[in-house]
Amino acid sequence: MMVVVFDLDDTLYSEVTFVYSGFRAVANFLFGIYAVSVIDSYLFMVKQLEQGRGRIFDETLQHFGVFSKKAVLQCIYVYRGHKPDIKLYEDSIECLKRLNGFPVYVVTDGNKLVQKNKLVALGLYKTMNFCFITHRYGVKNAKPSTHCFLKICEREKVEPQEIVYIGDNPHKDFVGIKALGFKTIRIMRGHFKDVVKPIEFEAQYQIQSLDVLTVDFLRKMK
Ligand SMILES: [Mg+2]
Numbered sequence: 001m002m003v004v005v006f007d008l009d010d011t012l013y014s015e016v017t018f019v020y021s022g023f024r025a026v027a028n029f030l031f032g033i034y035a036v037s038v039i040d041s042y043l044f045m046v047k048q049l050e051q052g053r054g055r056i057f058d059e060t061l062q063h064f065g066v067f068s069k070k071a072v073l074q075c076i077y078v079y080r081g082h083k084p085d086i087k088l089y090e091d092s093i094e095c096l097k098r099l100n101g102f103p104v105y106v107v108t109d110g111n112k113l114v115q116k117n118k119l120v121a122l123g124l125y126k127t128m129n130f131c132f133i134t135h136r137y138g139v140k141n142a143k144p145s146t147h148c149f150l151k152i153c154e155r156e157k158v159e160p161q162e163i164v165y166i167g168d169n170p171h172k173d174f175v176g177i178k179a180l181g182f183k184t185i186r187i188m189r190g191h192f193k194d195v196v197k198p199i200e201f202e203a204q205y206q207i208q209s210l211d212v213l214t215v216d217f218l219r220k221m222k
Contacts, residue, residue, distance in 0.1 A: 002183075002218045003156050004099055005149070007167035008108035008115065010190025012092045013122060018084050019049060025082035026057065026075050033074075034066040080114050084121045095210035096127055102218075105152055106131040107165070109142040109172075130155065143169075144176030164221065166213065170197040178203075183221055185213070 009015040027042040044063055048056045057075035061067040088096075096104065106128050108115050115133045119125055132148040134141050141147035152163060164183040167173030169192050174184040178200065186203035187210065205221075207213065 001102060001162075002221070003103045003105065003152060003158055003163045004213075004218070005105040005107055005152060005163060005165045007165070007169070007173055008106055008118060008124075009110070010168040010192070011166055011187055012106075012124070013086055013088050013118075015190060017086050018118060020046065021085045022079040022082055023049075024085070026060075026078050029075065029078045030060075030064070030066070034064065034071075036064045036066065040064075080111060080117075082117070084117055086118065086121050088122050089210070091210040095213050098214060102215075103129050103156055105129055107134065107143070107148045107152075108132070109134050112136055143172040144174075146176045146180055146182075149177050149180075149182060164218065166210070167203070168192055170195050170201045170203070174203045175201045 006012055009018075023042055023045040024038075026045065027036075027038045030036040030041050031038045041060055041064060045056055045060050048059055053059060057072050057079075058067065061071050061075070104127065106119065106124060108119075108131070110133070112133055112135050115135075119131050119133075124131055130152075132151065134143060134145065134148050137147055149160070149163065149165070153160060156163075160177070160181040161183065164185060165173065165177055166185045166187055168187050168190045170186060171192070174186065178184050184203035185205045185207055188206055188208050
């Protein structure tokens with residue numbers, strides 16, 4: 001039986017919904033300490049994001065005349081620590097139901113606290129056999145490192161060919177594990193959906209939705 005491993009952000013849920021959720025938490029925080037309008041600061045942060053600006057909290061605090069280095073750190077603290085209001089994609093929910101009985105895992109990069117809050121909010125600690133937040137094992141073990149994937153081989157007592165990873169980011173999701181013989185599927189959504197990379201970075205399969213990922217599909221994978 002195949003072991004099915006999922007990436008988290010933009011594979012199982014939409015990452016931008018986490019960002020908006022974080023902005024709402026920061027907007028409420030700014031209202032609480034500086035009486036800045038919640039809706040005004042929220043919309044300002046969204047606009048900064050849409051314009052591709054970095055240092056969004058610096059810009060926001062400056063715009064509303066309440067900038068300090070301490071306030072920036074407080075915003076980051078609120079953003080990272082907040083309880084996110086996020087949901088799994090509909091096709092993720094259906095897919096996980098279909099795969100009931102298969103060993104299922106998550107391997108995700110990113111800030112340890114932030115990723116944990118997302119996994120809790122999405123109920124994935126209950127659904128998955130185990131969720132690997134790669135940064136728990138040191139930054140050097142983030143993707144494309146194969147470290148956490150080999151841990152899954154050990155846990156399940158299987159060879160790489162018996163594990164499939166579904167991710168959205170061709171820059172790092174597939175290149176490391178593909179070389180070891182893990183199976184790979186790229187879901188074409190989120191930030192990277194239009195990115196084209198050399199063949200060694202690309203997944204074996206490209207899918208538009210997790211609806212494609214049926215028991216039959218897994219059985220027929222080469
Ligand atoms: Mg991702």
